[in-house]
Amino acid sequence: MLALWLLVFITGLAVGSFLNVCIYRLPLGQSLVTPPSHCPKCNHRLGAGELVPVLSYLMLRGKCRCCGARISPRYPVVELATGLAFVLLVMVFGWQIKTLGYLILFCGLLTASLIDWDHQIIPDQISLLLVGAGLILQALQSTGTLINGIIGGLLGGGLLLVLAVLSKGGMGGGDIKLVTGIGVFLGWQLLLVSLFLSFIIGSLLSGIWILIKRQGLKTAVPFGPFLSLGAIITLFYGEQILNWYLNCF
Known part of the structure; x- marks a missing residue:
């Protein structure tokens, strides 16, 4: 059972990583697919080891590996929040269609909130x-x-x-x-x-x-x-x- 909850949490972390992409790119009118994830300062394309939710931020100490530009702590916070929300929602509402809807709703609301806060x-x-x-x-x-x-x-x-x-x-x-x-x-x-x-x-x-x-x-x-x-x-x-x-x- 612990392995199942861990899987839910990891899925939430991965979804949170994608939400970070949406939060950054949607208000700028950019594609969510291209170009691949990169440092906005030096355009360094991020490798697989730099895209691991939360862990990459900790290993890089919150800075770009190439130019040393500061990475916002919001990225790991969004990932953690999404991971924890996935676990909490599934624990409270169980494995049903309604729960899937609530997961989608949470992701949409989190993304909309942060974009609205940044760009109105x-x-x-x-x-x-x-x-x-x-x-x-x-x-x-x-x-x-x-x-x-x-x-x-x-x-x-x-x-x-x-x-x-x-x-x-x-x-x-x-x-x-x-x-x-x-x-x-x-x-x-x-x-x-x-x-x-x-x-x-x-x-x-x-x-x-x-x-x-x-x-x-x-x-x-x-x-x-x-x-x-x-x-x-x-x-x-x-x-x-x-x-x-x-x-x-």
């Missing part, structure tokens, strides 16, 4: 992938889950579209599309829980960030990471939060 954009490729994958995986479960997913996607996208209009651009198109994908995976009830958590977390952390940076209230803060965090919390605790809320009446 959420590439359409990520949101469309989530919507498409979510619809397929929901359809493989049952007609009921598919309908719930469709309603969740339309409700999520519709609510944020209304907010974008009312706030006159305060909510971006990337956020709207991302929430559509989240809604497809979670269904309409859990989507509402996810949005509630996202706005609460976003308000608190944004306020703290603005105070620390001593910036004005009109400072643009990417909302994608908060939408993603709300969705991840909902995956694990959404049912309990929803039941607690309903029992209050």
Whole structure:
């Protein structure tokens, strides 16, 4: 059994390594396939020994072997986070189609969050992938889950579209599309829980960030990471939060 969990963890590390490629290249409009992985400073093509998740970073001491340029610690952090998330999601939800969907959702949300944090954009490729994958995986479960997913996607996208209009651009198109994908995976009830958590977390952390940076209230803060965090919390605790809320009446 330990060997099986180790395999899940290693798979997550490998997927995390690919997510790093997506995070770096997608906002630049570059291909995810070519050119092969290389140092962005000296263009040194990375060999197999330099592409091992986490271990390569440690062995290279966080620097390029050729030019000595610093490698961001985000790379091993993303790989470790993905590996641990794979193990946790499989442990909690078991070996089922729904779990596969949650793995895809986590990868999409992590990628979208970091790109949004760096560039204040959420590439359409990520949101469309989530919507498409979510619809397929929901359809493989049952007609009921598919309908719930469709309603969740339309409700999520519709609510944020209304907010974008009312706030006159305060909510971006990337956020709207991302929430559509989240809604497809979670269904309409859990989507509402996810949005509630996202706005609460976003308000608190944004306020703290603005105070620390001593910036004005009109400072643009990417909302994608908060939408993603709300969705991840909902995956694990959404049912309990929803039941607690309903029992209050």
